[in-house]
Amino acid sequence: MPGFTVMSNQFMGQLPKANVFDGMGAGGNNLSPDLTWKDAPSGTKSFLILVHDPDAPTPAGFTHWCAFNIPASVTSLPTGASSEGMPEGTIEGGNSYGTIGYGGACPPPGDAAHAYHLTxxxxGTDTIDLPAGSPAEKVVFMATQHILGKTGLTAHYAR
Known part of the structure; x- marks a missing residue:
């Protein structure tokens, strides 16, 4: 039986400039990646997306995106959904840039490629009762008791 999977035309291998941050000399478009998923576990009522860079030069790594309360009826997001409009009911948490929504890859120049983990x-709940801008750590903590399954992708980026 096929399992819960997520796919992307962008979030794989070396991230394209579309998914790279648009500041600090990174020169990207800062667009959230396209995503498609299938075979969610029975009883799924919503989804949570988290993008994290554990290779960032901070003790806790770097959170690039946290989006939650994505309705169970949603099975894909187009490129740029974070800035162009997420599905109704979706809430985006804060990222490590100090903003809400997607913040693209931006490793320090000269670093080896960083790994970007999208989970x-x-x-099994319709909503996580937290406001927009909530820290990803708090969102994941509140979601933990409701996780029915998870899947992910890893991409890399260096500049």
Whole structure:
């Protein structure tokens, strides 16, 4: 039986400039990646997306995106959904840039390629009762008791 999977035409291998940050000399478009998923576990009521860079030069790594309360009826997001409009009911948390929504890859120049882990969680609850801009750590903590399954992708980027 096929399992819960997420796919992307962008979030794989070396990230394209579309998914790279648009500041600090990174020169990207800062667009969230296209995503498509299938075979969510039975009982899924919503989804949570988290993009994290554990290779960032900080003790806790770097959170690039946290989006939650994505309705269970949603099975894909187009490129740029974070800035162009997420599905109705979706809330975006804060990222490590100090903003809300997607913040693209921006490793320090000269660093080896950083790994960017995208995790898609299937949740057995319709909503996580937190406001927009909530820290990803708090969102994941509140979601933990509702996780029915998870899947993910890893991409890399260096400049």
């Amino acid at each position: 898609l969680y299937a949740l």
